Amino acid sequence: MRKSVLSLGLIVLGAILGLLLGPLAAPAQAFEIEDQISVGPADARRVLRVLSTGDAELFEETIRDFLATLPDVRVDYIVASSAELMRAVGNGDAKADLVMSSATDLQTKLVNDGRAQRYSSPVTSRLPDWARWRDHLFAFTQEPAAIVLSRKALADLPMPENRQELIALMRDHPERFQGKVGTYDIRASGLGYLFATQDARTSETFWRLSEVMGSLGVKLYCCSSQMIEEVSDGRLAVAYNVLGSYARANGDPAEVVVMLPQDYTIIMLRTAFIPRESTQPGLAGLFIDHLISRGWQAAPGAVSVAEENAWTDEAQALRRIRMGPGLLVYLDALKKAAFLAEWSSAILQ
């Protein structure tokens, strides 16, 4: 594969450079990098450093599109967990020109705490009000939190359409679900924590569901992709709060059902902002414009922010996460500790 060859080449090049320059090389990254790709000429005049929580292979195509008209630009795409990203950008150590994340709450807090700079363009001004905050933070995808069910595991059981039905189903048939229920480990996953807190503030049903899942020996995961994989091969019967877009794109429709609960469906917004220390704010702005018009195609199954009425036929009660100071509440240290304690006692029994 071309990409891996390129990456390998870069890694080798980087290693050689590192050996040659030794002490002159840039100081070690202040945060843990999960993955990194570079797209564009190695000797590019301008380099855009993008720090993101999204998988590199998903966004590579979008980056190539972006560079099609910019021959002298290279994009370094660095993947980190949302917690690492939060810490690095919060400390000002990230040295990134653009920050992209699915953890809308953490992004909002970074902007609120003054880590971002203002940007506005004809593209951003066309965004609906809910898709931008303070002209600092811009949403470029909408992705629903879904419940993913295995057809094989449910077999003859009726397909639940909301949380109440799912709770009833699991209570009535514990033998079918014992050890086959999965959800995010919200202690580890920023997105999982965001989904859980939005659930908790929307409805008390969440706590009942958590208790039922806890009683069935729930398995906890770091990422949506893993849960979808396990539902697909029947290891899991139910995965709760999975990125519906991923599930749609990666799950085999013959094996998995992606259900947007009808009582309410949380819609996550993938967002981007330009950090204050960005050395290429102009280029980063162009990339934001590009993400707004094309970026939703990168995240599988995601919907453009231009589509205000997506999914209205499937789930009636859409809860789009609202960017704003409200999201700071569950990031408060005391509040977070209390929430995690409550969640743990419900789910870890």
Place this chain on the structure above:
Amino acid sequence: MSSPILLRGSIRRRLIIQLLVGAALLATLMFLVVQRYARDLAGQSQDEILAASVTAILDSAAVRQGDLTVDIPYFAFSMLGNISEDRVFYAIRRNGSFLTGYPDLPKPFAASGSTPRFQTDTYDGEDIRMATATRRLSVEGQPDFIEVTVAQTRYGLRQQLAAISQTVAGFGIGFFVLSALFGILAAQSAIRPLRRLAESVSRRGLADLRPVSAPVPAEMEALVRALNGFMSRLKTSLTRSEDLIAEAAHRVRTPLATVRTQAEITLRRVDKPENRQAVREMIRAIDESSRAAGQLLDHAMVSFRSDHLELEDVEIARLVRETVDRVHPTADLRDIDLVLRLPEATMRVKGDPILMQSALLNLLDNAIKYSPADSCVHVSARITDQEAVITVRDEGAGFPKTDMGRLTRRFVRGSNTDAVVGSGLGLTIAHEVARAHGGRLFLTNHNEEGGACASLSFPLA
């Protein structure tokens, strides 16, 4: 003719400037007051929502299982996001030590009580508005103070203010433009009576010294009174001087007749050619003086009768015939034929026959005087739609072209008349008579070679 008038300022301009300055001051004042009011109002609404947020957080503080918990409600912050997209900071302190939030948020002024207090400060390089309230709880019998501070940046406020300022500025400018317009109109209408008076006075004829009778605004009473008084004094003085001239002319004429007779007798007795010449020149000078005196008398008479015009029906043809008869002897002396051409129709005008005759007499006199000997003077009359026109034409040199405009002024004589006795009053008299009757005197030359042509017009009855 008229000396230059010194101008200082303009009532209209001063009025307009004063009104404009007033309007501008008012508009600015309005802008400042409304802006101030809007700022207070907007600030107040931010304070209220900050206070609500603080209260909501304080309400969530409770003692559970012997320990203090603070469970920040979601809406405590989300409501701050409803009015603006401002950054939000908070700090919760327990007994003065930091519990959660933003540790480096400025410390609120020390105070106690559950009613929120507000202060403005800076944080992270931005202006913030802070609300703080304290609540006392009891944990296992010990008093426990919890202090909540919620702060918000002031972008929304500034934006709101900018929008209000823009609107108010628009209103202010509109107000100013409108009042400026009214001011200009008011200034125009204020000075209109003044301009009307000036126009009516300047439209008047030279001899029209009647008092102003049209109604004027109260502010102009003094001016009009002064003007009327001035005109009446002027009229008195004018009448007196005319009387004086007439009297003088009369007194001079009689002795002059005696002197002339004596001079002629002397001429007959003198033999020496140079002496005869001197006497002849003496007689000529006497003639000139006598004639001038006569015309001065005529002019005084015309002035007087013009002021007290008594109109009667005048038949033009008869008037012309009678007048021409009177100059026949003079014409005969110089072998000048008087050619009369009158229409059949009767031409009737309203007028003072004595004045009209005097006017025509002067024209005929001029024509005969300036005609070469043994020529013709043509007298004709015709009728148009509105006027009767009497024309006297000679075969002399004509009026000098350059003098045409000023020949009707008093004592102005043509530049080609040195050889002829004259006072410069003849055309003036004709002109004044025509004008007193609402008619005109117009002077032309018959053709390129000359031949003065003077026409008197009178409006038909």
